[in-house]
Amino acid sequence: MSFLPELTIAAALDGLAAKDFSALELTRAHISAIESLDPQLNAFITQTPELALEMAGAADAARAAGSAGPLSGIPLAIKDLFCVEGVRTTAASKILENFVPPYESTVTAQLKAAGAVFLGKANLDEFAMGSSNTTSGFGAVTNPWQRNGSNAKLVPGGSSGGSAAAVASRMAMGATGTDTGGSIRQPASFTGITGIKPTYGRCSRYGIVAFASSLDQAGPMARSVEDCAILLGAMSGFDARDSTSAERPVADFRAAAKRGVKGLRIGIPAEYRMDGMSAEIEGLWQKGVAWLREQGAEIVDVSLPHTKYGLPVYYIVAPAEASSNLARYDGVRFGTRVDGEDLIDMYERTRAAGFGAEVKRRIMIGTYVLSAGYYDAYYLKAQKIRALILRDFTEAFAKVDALLTPTAPSAAFGIGEKTDDPVTMYLNDVFTVPASLAGVPAMSVPAGLDAQGLPLGLQIIGRHFDEETVFAVGGALEKAAGFSALPAIRAGGAK
Ligand code: GLN
Numbered sequence: 001m002s003f004l005p006e007l008t009i010a011a012a013l014d015g016l017a018a019k020d021f022s023a024l025e026l027t028r029a030h031i032s033a034i035e036s037l038d039p040q041l042n043a044f045i046t047q048t049p050e051l052a053l054e055m056a057g058a059a060d061a062a063r064a065a066g067s068a069g070p071l072s073g074i075p076l077a078i079k080d081l082f083c084v085e086g087v088r089t090t091a092a093s094k095i096l097e098n099f100v101p102p103y104e105s106t107v108t109a110q111l112k113a114a115g116a117v118f119l120g121k122a123n124l125d126e127f128a129m130g131s132s133n134t135t136s137g138f139g140a141v142t143n144p145w146q147r148n149g150s151n152a153k154l155v156p157g158g159s160s161g162g163s164a165a166a167v168a169s170r171m172a173m174g175a176t177g178t179d180t181g182g183s184i185r186q187p188a189s190f191t192g193i194t195g196i197k198p199t200y201g202r203c204s205r206y207g208i209v210a211f212a213s214s215l216d217q218a219g220p221m222a223r224s225v226e227d228c229a230i231l232l233g234a235m236s237g238f239d240a241r242d243s244t245s246a247e248r249p250v251a252d253f254r255a256a257a258k259r260g261v262k263g264l265r266i267g268i269p270a271e272y273r274m275d276g277m278s279a280e281i282e283g284l285w286q287k288g289v290a291w292l293r294e295q296g297a298e299i300v301d302v303s304l305p306h307t308k309y310g311l312p313v314y315y316i317v318a319p320a321e322a323s324s325n326l327a328r329y330d331g332v333r334f335g336t337r338v339d340g341e342d343l344i345d346m347y348e349r350t351r352a353a354g355f356g357a358e359v360k361r362r363i364m365i366g367t368y369v370l371s372a373g374y375y376d377a378y379y380l381k382a383q384k385i386r387a388l389i390l391r392d393f394t395e396a397f398a399k400v401d402a403l404l405t406p407t408a409p410s411a412a413f414g415i416g417e418k419t420d421d422p423v424t425m426y427l428n429d430v431f432t433v434p435a436s437l438a439g440v441p442a443m444s445v446p447a448g449l450d451a452q453g454l455p456l457g458l459q460i461i462g463r464h465f466d467e468e469t470v471f472a473v474g475g476a477l478e479k480a481a482g483f484s485a486l487p488a489i490r491a492g493g494a495k
Contacts, residue, residue, distance in 0.1 A: 004029040005170040005491040009074050009227040012173060016063065016073050023063070023073025027056035027117050030075040033171045033491035034119060037144075040489060043156075043165040045080045045138045046088050047120035055117040062115060071234055072115030077172035079163050080121035081128055082108050082218070083207040087118075091209040092126045092136040095354025096335040105207025106239045107176060107218045114234040119172055123162030126356045127326065128183055128211045131428040133161025134415060135358040143191060143412050144169035144487035148453040151488075154412040157187030157428075163221050164191040170491035174222035174231050178208060180215045181314050182408075182432025185444040188221055189407035189457030192446045192485065194228050194474065195221040199465045200439035201246035203232075204239030212321035213244075215314075215436050225445060225474040229253035232467065248465055256468035257475040262296030266473065267400035271307035272431060274409065280450045281406045288404055288447060288458045291480035292473065300400050304392040307434055309385045314433040315426055316369050316382040322359075323366025329354060361422065390438040397463045402473050405431050407444040407457035431459060441467045443474045446483040455485065 004026050007015065015021055031049045038044055052075060059073035083089050083101035090096045108118070125135040132155040133141040143156040144165055156165040160177035164187035167175050177184040179197035188195030196219050203218040210216060220231030233253050239245040268289060273282070293299055331337035331350030338353045340346035355363070369378035396403065409430055418424045435442040441464075444457035458477060462470035486493060 003492045005033050007173070008224050009173050009222060009230055010224070012074060023056040023059040023117065024053065026073055027052050027075050030119055030171060030173070037169055037171055037489060037491060041142045041144060041165050041169060042139050043123055043141050043162040043169070043171060044077065044120040045090055045092060045123050045162070048087055048118055051087065052117050052119050059115045059117060069113065069115030070230065071111065073117060074115070074173055075117040075119050076111065077120060077122040077163055077166040077175040078108060078118055079124055079160055079176050079178060081124060081178055081209045082176055084108050084118060084121070087121065089121065089209070090138065091128070092124045092138055093354065093356070093359065094137040094336060095329045095350070099335045103207060106204035106241065107208070107235045110234055110237065116234070122160070122166055122175055125159035125161065126359050127209065127322070128159040128178055128180055129322070129358050129362055130158040131182070131186055131425050132418065133158040134419060135356055137356055140415050141165050142415070144489040145191060145412060145454055146488040153415045155190065155415050157190035157412065159183040160187050160221060164188060164193060167191070167193050167221050167223060168487050169489055174220055174227055176218060176235070177221045178216055178218050179436065180211050181318060181436045182429045184219045184221060185432050185442060185457070185459060186408045186428060188444040189446070189455065190412040192455030192483065192487065193221055193223050194225050194443065194445050194478070195219060196228050196232060196443040196467065196470065197436070197441060198232060198236065198467050199246070199441045201244050202441070202465070202467070203235050204242040204245045206239055206241040210325040212318040213325060214321060215318060225257045225471060225478045226254060228443070229257045229471050246465065251468050253467060253471050256471040259472040259475070260295060261292055261473055261476040264297045264402065264469065264473065265300050265400040266292050266297045267300050267302035267396050267403045269302050269304045269307065269396070269403055269405060271304050272405040274430065277409065281409065281456060284448050284456050284458065285404070285406050288477060291477060292404065295476050295480065302396045302400055302403070304396060304434065306385060306388045306392050310389060310434040310437060311426060311430055313382045313385045313389065314429065314437060316378050317386060317437070319362040319366035320370050320379050321366070323363045323370065326359070326363055386437050389434055393438045393440055402469050403461040404473070405459045405461065407431060407459040411450045411452065411454035411456055435461045440464055441470050443470050445474045445477045445481070447477060447481045448483065449485055
């Protein structure tokens with residue numbers, strides 16, 4: 001029997017169906033990986049081994065009864081932004097340190113119905129605000145990858161850094177993430193795994209702690225394009241409880257991942273070639289172009305002229321929505337309360353103690369750009385430019401079927417780097433925020449290593465609700481890249 005945490009989800013489903021091993025065995029192997037690795041990585045805020053074993057037992061029973069679901073027995077990490085009924089859900093914030101939701105998010109309900117096993121709640125940046133998982137109120141996450149010849153601790157990216165580290169180190173076979181401006185794609189790139197942010201509206205936001213509601217989307221993270229396709233199939237679909245959920249049929253993403261790119265037109269946006277971009281990233285992008293061309297795609301140069309406004313627009317719209325969404329944490333209904341002399345004093349003390357520095361910064365920026373004197377100058381202007389960014393994509397997609405770009409402007413950096421100036425951290429999101437602002441689907445696929453031995457990803461961006469083409473291109477890139485490097489810290493590996 002192979003070492004179980006090494007398997008892909010697709011291979012594990014075959015093994016479970018063939019009775020090579022049980023869901024309980026698969027789950028126990030992952031629980032012991034977590035026990036040995038998580039003290040180093042801190043990828044989980046809350047581990048749920050008992051719940052996992054109970055779900056695995058139920059998956060085995062369902063399989064024996066002939067009623068196995070599409071994910072029966074597959075152990076996953078759940079980003080701690082998804083409410084799981086009866087399991088502490090913190091959003092990595094001290095203000096929700098003791099919050100146990102009495103209800104279930106739609107995405108996790110669908111994963112449960114598909115038979116998945118929940119290993120625990122994965123660490124993240126506080127309220128998903130960050131690109132390094134260092135803003136968590138529960139400590140930073142360590143990337144399982146290390147630079148050649150160095151054991152300096154690197155960030156796993158963010159905000160879904162715990163999900164990414166858990167999957168890359170083989171503590172979980174897959175994970176849920178959320179992506180508001182890059183939080184699935186950038187950590188996937190930093191940890192050598194695959195992740196897709198689907199079209200806005202594809203997965204229900206019900207029961208996911210809100211950051212910026214017009215941008216937040218759930219999506220899967222896993223070690224192959226096919227595994228992401230399997231997970232997204234189970235996570236997607238219309239939900240009457242989310243007014244922005246789309247009533248669209250869910251396609252067979254797994255079949256799409258094997259479709260190939262013959263005859264597809266792939267756009268290369270000129271504006272993603274930034275000044276000062278590293279030669280390695282530029283080189284990898286060119287390799288990606290060659291790989292797709294060799295497999296029969298036509299490469300077309302396109303222009304997305306408003307790309308340079310993506311970051312400034314995002315860092316107005318996202319904090320504006322966050323400041324409004326986070327108003328509910330006032331010590332009255334949820335989580336932590338610090339008593340004061342009167343009601344206002346109680347609010348102030350609670351929010352001062354409960355929120356971390358990055359969250360406070362966003363609330364202040366958001367409140368400022370929404371204030372009466374500045375609304376037109378900042379928020380309204382940003383909304384108008386957001387419409388132009390969307391128009392750029394619409395015009396490009398009249399000419400091409402998908403776009404190919406780098407996922408992030410660098411490989412993983414050290415824990416503690418880039419924290420002095422928030423703008424340096426925000427620059428990480430330069431390639432990921434435009435697709436978020438436009439609501440279009442985008443995936444990161446590991447494509448190679450940099451000179452220091454760290455993974456780099458390429459991003460595929462598709463048309464609204466055309467995740468199938470994104471999967472087709474992702475599958476083709478994965479095949480050509482043949483990415484097989486492994487992180488230093490992993491279950492079953494040398495430490
Ligand atoms: N890094 C971005 C931010 O800090 C995106 C985060 C996300 O997608 N949740 O807002």
